[in-house]
Amino acid sequence: MDYFKGTEDYVISKELRDNVNVSIALGRPLIVKGEPGTGKTLLAHAIAKGLAKKFHIWNIKSTTKAQDGLYLYDTVQRLNDARFGDHDVADIKQYIKLGKLGEAFNADEQVVLLIDEIDKADVEFPNDLLNELDEMSFYIPETKETIKAKTRPIVIITSNSEKELPDPFLRRCVFHYIEFPEQQLMEEIVHVHFPDIEKKLLREALKKFYWIREFDMLRKKPSTSELIDWLQALVIGGIPAKTIENEIPFLGTLLKKKEDIEVVEKSGKSHYAYNSSMRTRDVY
């Protein structure tokens, strides 16, 4: 059986790695939730790479229907062919195009399938896929054919929790919530991106980064990807570690909203750099 150990360029916590292996062993989809920018999508890439398997992505949009993932019956093409008589239109099979899920089922060997941002679609969307994901097969009435997975694909589903997923769907999945990495894990993650970053710079930068994240009233908290961008800017700009102790250069790469920048700048000026938002939580 396949055992996922992680890859060189994707740092993974032990719990998540274990849960990936649980989901592979049980043959059930793994739902990954977490703050934006915690590497949910990258996880699927890493699994495919780590296990050396083919990789399929099904990006979900607000208009995506469950049927799109299974197959598409190209009726217009068939009508067109019937008019001009190029093809044998009696053979419906040639007008059936498999969707991403269909492709993954139809593959000869086990593949990794990523269903990205499932919560973007309609509320009913996950329910429409219940049986298909359970049995890993579906029926095409037009050709009287059943597409069945030869080996159950490894299915990773990501969600930003914009919508609640229905309970029957959740029951059939393994769930993992990616916590925001702690400083130690974050250092490892940064090292993957910047193998030779100066230690002092990194430490000071991370200190500031976690300090900013403490602010309760931020509209959008900076995430890992913003930290990477910021470090990139610091390295290119040749900012010494000393400077970061006193000010935060390139704040715009970390915070994307005007109000947020104001909040941080305001509290940064006062002598104790007092994080005023800490109060709101224990107000009563």
Place this chain on the structure above:
Amino acid sequence: MFINFFFNLKSKGIPVSLHEWITLHHAMAMNLNDCSLTNFYHMARSILVKNEIFYDRYDIAFLDTFGGIETTDEMLDEILAGLKKVKELKLSEEEKKQIEQVNLDQVLKNFEEQMKQGHYKNHVGGNKAIGTGGRSTQGAWGYNPAGIRIGQGESRHKRAIQVAEKRTFRNYSSDITLDTRQMRVALSHLRSLLPIGYGEKLDLKKTIDQTCRNAGEIELVWENKEKKSSKVMLLMDVGGSMTPFSELVERLFSAAAGQINRFKHFYFHNCFYQDLWTDMERNQCVSTMEILKSEDHDYKVIIVGDAEMAPSELTWANGAIDYWYHNDTAGIIWMQRFKEKFKDAIWLNPLPKRSWEYVHSIRMVRDVFPMFELTLDGLDEGIKYLMTGKCELYNR
């Protein structure tokens, strides 16, 4: 009994189904937790709990069930406690070679023997037993290339019980007041499909599809125009006892303003009368009567305030807290008028629910508007009430 864990989870309000419970047994039968309680803690959580807001309750249930249990993880710790770190051993090349000749089978045999005799307690130095810094074949920080090394690296993952005790997910649990993103998600449920006109748009795709299915016989398909949108009116109490919550209310405001298409907002102090203010400083105002007359009745009204005031502010003419303000009609009447016009109205209160019973004015306001806590749970419940007219607490 192991089944207690299931009932413990249930009693903590985690929606665990039998389906998931059996899946967990499958996983254990495959030994996916590797006989470790820590791994079991994470594995069981991933299978049984499908929302991070329940992680905290899971921790509590886990502690209840497995709190006093002794595990192999603990036994390892006991051994490690005995292996105190001492100075590393310096050996000559010749001695090193001698030791290297010992092969692994011998080492393992030796180790088992030692284990049986219980030699591992607090042993430092020496040539045979388990200990630290010695030449024996077991233990940590010693010198023997074929030796068995017990837990030399520091474990980054604590024992399950300790992990559960830390309750790191307390902040995710849903009765904590919310941040902007969570509010936006909750408010997005207010969007519903509002139909505009009936059967007036040609559905081109379906028409083509139907025509093709009819083998070329043209069949037109019409559809209703529909758009996802929401109409929300937000009334906020500002000043006085609401000052500590101003951050929270401001967050709700910014979330609502970004999430809702047709959004109106007004301010008041403690209770509203014939005027509603359109700015926080309460300089500009509009007539409440005018709003009641001119606005559509299908606005969803959310009122935010602590509803904590003197009962006279609600019941008396000229009872308003601001002495320069004169109101001919008592505040409670204005509230009732509001409720009559806008059927979908709720009151969100930042004060914790347990304190509501002790304040007379809150009880009076609750008689008019259904009141919810301004927390993730409360907001969800309130929005459910706005959209469907019923929820656990109230039924319209």
